[in-house]
Amino acid sequence: MQIQPFELERYFARHEFSARFLLGPSDCESLSMQELLALADPEARALWEGLGLGYTESQGHPLLREEIARAYPGLGAGHILTAAPEEAIFIAMNVLLRPGDRAVVLTPAYQSLHSLARAIGCRVDEWPLRPRSGRWALDLDRLADLLRTPARLVVVNFPNNPTGFLPTAGEWQDLLALVAASGAYLFSDEMYRLLEPRPELRLPPACTAYERAVSLAGLSKAFGLPGLRSGWLACREAPLLAEFQAYKDYITICASAPGEVLSLIALRAAESILQRNRGIVSANLAAARAFFSARPRLFDWLEPDAGSVAFPRWLGEPPLEQLAEQMVERHGVMFVPGGMFAFAGGYFRVGLGRRNLPQVLAALAAALG
Ligand SMILES: Cc1ncc(COP(=O)(O)O)c(C=O)c1O
Known part of the structure; x- marks a missing residue:
């Protein structure tokens, strides 16, 4: 590549x-470390103190995946694969895309959300956010136009890096309906989710609302724990998740044991x-x-x-x-x-x-x- x-x-x-x-x-x-460990409940504290430094389960520690899955109504621990966030993007793009596919990517965007598709040999069409009346705004008519030509994948990131744009619940519904009607997969980067100023602004994760959606989340941004390199992919299609896992075997294979337990502590103290x-x-x-x-x-x-x-x-x-x-x-x-x-x-x-x-x-x- x-x-x-x-x-x-x-x-x-x-x-x-x-x-x-x-x-x-x-x-x-x-x-x-000191601040995070002070937040540990007795079970996680015991896991930390007795932790061995062997390989870990490739899909992610079962307790960690269980804790992660609580944020995805309708999904369980079996719908989660842990990976460093950037690794998760690499895995998902490589599994979802083939040379010659077309991807529609919301811009401005974190580079790997479009660069990887290009490197795989896909045609990438950008769907830009635009400034309007002192804020950033979404153009759903433009998305509808872009999806008149078949696309394999639509890539979005909300809350958006770098604009801080977040769609309204109505816009999110309309976006999901447009993608579903086109039959494309949706890769939804939700790394900045949970940083809404008011809870009623928070959108449901894409994978809970659309069966061909893959949600990416992790602890690097909202939790302020990028040094843990802790993230995950959540999706409802079991065969797709199995393909993600098979790809991970060629990258990190599994997460670091200390990182997993520290992630569990962080999620329980969310x-x-x-x-x-x-x-x-x-x-x-x-x-x-x-x-x-x-x-x-x-x-x-x-x-x-x-x-x-x-x-x-x-x-x-x-x-x-x-x-x-x-x-x-x-x-x-x-x-x-x-x-x-x-x-x-x-x-x-x-x-x-x-x-x-x-x-x-x-x-x-x-x-x-
Ligand atoms: C939108 C978005 N997705 C994914 C990532 C990757 O996260 P990490 O650096 O923790 O791998 C970032 C990091 O800046 C990001 O902004």
Whole structure:
């Protein structure tokens, strides 16, 4: 497979651990081992203390899959395969797609959601979100047009990285109905789910609403635990899940034993972790909105609906890519330009999940002068 370099990951590799101020990280503030272990219930604590470091079950620890499945009404532990989130995308795309297939991908998007389809030899048609009245908006008529030609797969990501867009329940229903009528599979990246500002905004996972849907979720974003490398695929078609598992045998085979038990602890303590992280996002959102809206000649603020990122637009000079280079070189402020999401035009990502965003904004204010 000839695959394009992953621009966002290469860019982060260059700057993430050297820049002093990260303006665009996508995850929530990490928990320490000590904080996470303090949340363990007696059963998980005993699992942790008695843990052997042998191979683990390829499909995922049964208790972990049981805990995961609780979030998917109508599905059980047998409908879940654990994998690192990025690995899960790699597996699903390779199993679902063949050269010559057509995929319709919502943009802007995390690169692997479209790059892998291209690398497999598929035709990729982009379905762009657009700014409308100060927010991001979905064009369902455009999707209906795109699905007039047969597609093997539709790829979406809500809450969306990088825009923070979340469809309404009605839009979600209409989207699922359009995909179902076309017969395409749906790959639904739900990595930022559970970071809705109000519970009534939360959408049902795609795999609970459409039998040909595969949902991806994990602990990297909403839970602030990317170092666990913990994610999963959920789907109702047993043969498809078996194919995913067979593919995983050629990648990691199984998850790390400590990662599985720590993931179980995190999921059982979900409410307290999520409450902490939603609190951080909500305070940061207010700070970011105030910062960017106060500078209307330089920025067009686009309000996110959910998740831990926003995607406003730079209106000033020099062009964004040049500004990003200058900011990181001269001031240690790392921008994440929209080009990393195949979406140029001056947009850039703002991370709302880390506690130090106010300090990052202060550094940006000083750098802008
Ligand atoms: C939309 C989306 N999906 C999947 C991933 C992959 O998650 P991980 O980096 O934990 O493998 C990311 C990471 O940024 C993401 O933003």
